[in-house]
Amino acid sequence: LSLLLLCCLRTFVLISTRPPLPPPCARNESEGYIGADASWVRLKKALQYKTVSLAPHDYNKQELVDFVRYLKQAFPGVFRSPHVRHDIINKYSLLISVHGKNATLKPYMLLSHMDVVPVVQSEWKWDGFGAKESADGQRVYGRGAVDNKGQLMAVMEAINFMLSKGDQPVRSFFIGFGHDEEVGGEDGALQIAKELRRRGYNQLEFILDEGFMVIEGLMPGLKFPIAGIGVSEKGSLYLNISVRSEGGHSSLPPFQSSIGILSAAISRLEANPHPFIFDDLTANFVERISLDLPFPLNVVCSNIWLFKPLLRIALSKGLTKSMVHTTTAITMIHGGVKSNVIPPSAWAIVNHRIHPSQTIKQVIDRDIAVINDHRVKVEVVKGYKSFEAHPISPHNPKYDWPFQVLDKSVRQIHPTAVPLPMTLIANTDTRHYLNFTKHVFRHIPVTLHAKEVSMIHGRDEYISRSGFESAINFYYHLILNVDSNVNSTVPHTHSTEL
Known part of the structure; x- marks a missing residue:
């Protein structure tokens, strides 16, 4: 009580x-x-x-x-x-x-x-x-x-x-x-x-x-x-995720092809999104809307210290989802030259929109840790403008x-x-x-x-x-x-x- x-x-x-x-x-x-x-x-x-x-x-x-x-x-x-x-x-x-x-x-x-x-x-x-x-x-x-x-x-x-x-x-x-x-x-x-x-x-x-x-x-x-x-405005980072391996005929496939290695890396990135960040702007947003919400929503939003787990769930949906963490979007992918040829290389472009609480270096380091595969090369794309939040x-x-x-x-x-x-x-x-x-x-x-x-x-x-x-x-x-x-x-x- x-x-x-x-x-x-x-x-x-x-x-x-x-x-x-x-x-x-x-x-x-x-x-x-x-x-x-x-x-x-x-x-x-x-x-x-x-x-x-x-x-x-x-x-x-x-x-x-x-x-x-x-x-x-x-x-x-x-x-x-x-x-x-x-x-x-x-x-x-x-x-x-x-x-x-x-x-x-x-x-x-x-x-x-x-x-x-x-x-x-x-x-x-x-x-x-x-x-x-x-x-x-x-x-x-x-x-x-x-x-x-x-x-x-x-x-x-x-x-x-x-x-x-x-x-x-x-x-x-x-x-x-x-x-x-x-x-x-x-x-x-x-x-x-x-x-x-x-x-x-x-x-x-x-x-x-x-x-x-x-x-x-x-x-x-x-x-x-x-x-x-x-x-504020989110930063933007374009990364090239690439793999090189032995190519050859599809009748003699390796244990894992370049496309398979790349696909696994992409899957890990999408399965492990960047963490939810409950910063001061988010807290201010929640507390301010509480002034105009009906009971009991106003009580929930005005007491972040108690209801933060519940608020994380609510904010992680819809349009607000992109505001509370660094986003990951796979925007381009390339690999393969012919239906019966194992490609020697494959690559994908990943676009991150960076939350103000993170830096480009932090995002890259986390991606490398999440992929956790020395066969996958992670590079900043040349020709695309990447910039901090x-x-x-x-x-x-x-x-x-x-x-x-x-x-x-x-x-x-x-x-x-x-x-x-x-x-x-x-x-x-x-x-x-x-x-x-x-x-x-x-x-x-x-x-x-x-x-x-x-x-x-x-x-x-x-x-x-x-x-x-x-x-x-x-x-x-x-x-x-x-x-x-x-x-x-x-x-x-x-x-x-x-």
């Missing part, structure tokens, strides 16, 4: 610390955002550009040129504003500088990317670059709708809206649109970063790039969406101002969502900007159900009209909140917001 009382007491204490919702934004419907229809039309046009990246340095150059030209035509108020400078970087990327009223304040940066992954048209119901609208007009289908032209266009619409009202931000900021994020970003984001340093900008207040969305149904039992804010950015909503701004902006637009610092399991262009600031965040302000996440890089990718409008509103609020006291309890009354 005393143990139960202790758990309930801790739950009560945590719930009492729940952060209050920011004041609602006043909105006068008669002065509503009159450009919503035009924004939707501009987005549909943007999705029709086939800005596909295939491999490093291999992308659709003419489509990228045409897309940047379209942005200039679609947003003349931005590109002709006296407060805005724009530069084409390395022929295809775009760097926009928005000059604020107070040049002494350290600028911040918003990132997106123009390129998209290819479309396997046979798997799509609609033309992947046709920007097909749903029958009710509330969705548009197209590659890049979420990743990442929807976000890019939302940023442009927010800036366009601000400037169209004659406003100028207090704090300057940069907008960086890379053209090859999907294949590493070395021709785009890396060159933008070099240009910033060339201009003397070695420090930024914070950086916001693509990342987690506002996800519904992230875990069983969650009745509210999770607005993930990536405060990103540092964890400060993310206390009470004390870390950049995170406060994001937290407030998210909760204003998505009042039912719970903003949570998390480790992003994918990779972004932020790797090229880590030296500019310790405040690096990753978030896409669009709501999706957990079952819909697979459409990103998959088939029938779409964005809803309400989601796109919310994204525009998020970036507009973000700019306002950067320029205001984020702890203020005074409602702001920008009545012409979206």
Whole structure:
């Protein structure tokens, strides 16, 4: 009984610390955002550009040129504003500088990317670059709708809206649109970063790039969406697992062929995943969602010290599984040249996404120990970019101002969502900007159900009209909140917001 009382007491204490919702934004419907229809039309046009990246340095150059030209035509108020400078970087990327009223304040940066992954048209119901609208007009289908032209266009619409009202931000900021994020970003984001340093900008207040969305149904039992804010990013490691042995005729097989040895090694890697890591970010995630869970789930999640084994099981399923350990994926395999020939060699490519608590060396050492076979060679793949996990950015909503701004902006637009610092399991262009600031965040302000996440890089990718409008509103609020006291309890009354 005393143990139960202790758990309930801790739950009560945590719930009492729940952060209050920011004041609602006043909105006068008669002065509503009159450009919503035009924004939707501009987005549909943007999705029709086939800005596909295939491999490093291999992308659709003419489509990228045409897309940047379209942005200039679609947003003349931005590109002709006296407060805005724009530069084409390395022929295809775009760097926009928005000059604020107070040049002494350290600028911040918003990132997106123009390129998209290819479309396997046979798997799509609609033309992947046709920007097909749903029958009710509330969705548009197209590659890049979420990743990442929807976000890019939302940023442009927010800036366009601000400037169209004659406003100028207090704090300057940069907008960086890379053209090859999907294949590493070395021709785009890396060159933008070099240009910033060339201009003397070695420090930024914070950086916001693509990342987690506002996800519904992230875990069983969650009745509210999770607005993930990536405060770190997994590292990536590509390993070549290879075997060489005596080849020969299949009528005289050895005890174990190179393919057999390799298969056994792969089986051991998959059967022995990297360990579950219950780090501070995971603990914060669990405790924060406990504030909005019903009994008895709130008691379980607010008492990690007692229920950690149970929580390990719960978090090791679904989308959260990849966030709590280093993942192992066998992505390529090769061996054999003819049906009656025993191959002298076989190899496979293994991709690890590395948890921030581990290093590349630790992952390699563990793989070698798990395989435990001197006949198997483990090497880092040349030509593939392997890199460590990103540092964890400060993310206390009470004390870390950049995170406060994001937290407030998210909760204003998505009042039912719970903003949570998390480790992003994918990779972004932020790797090229880590030296500019310790405040690096990753978030896409669009709501999706957990079952819909697979459409990103998959088939029938779409964005809803309400989601796109919310994204525009998020970036507009973000700019306002950067320029205001984020702890203020005074409602702001920008009545012409979206």
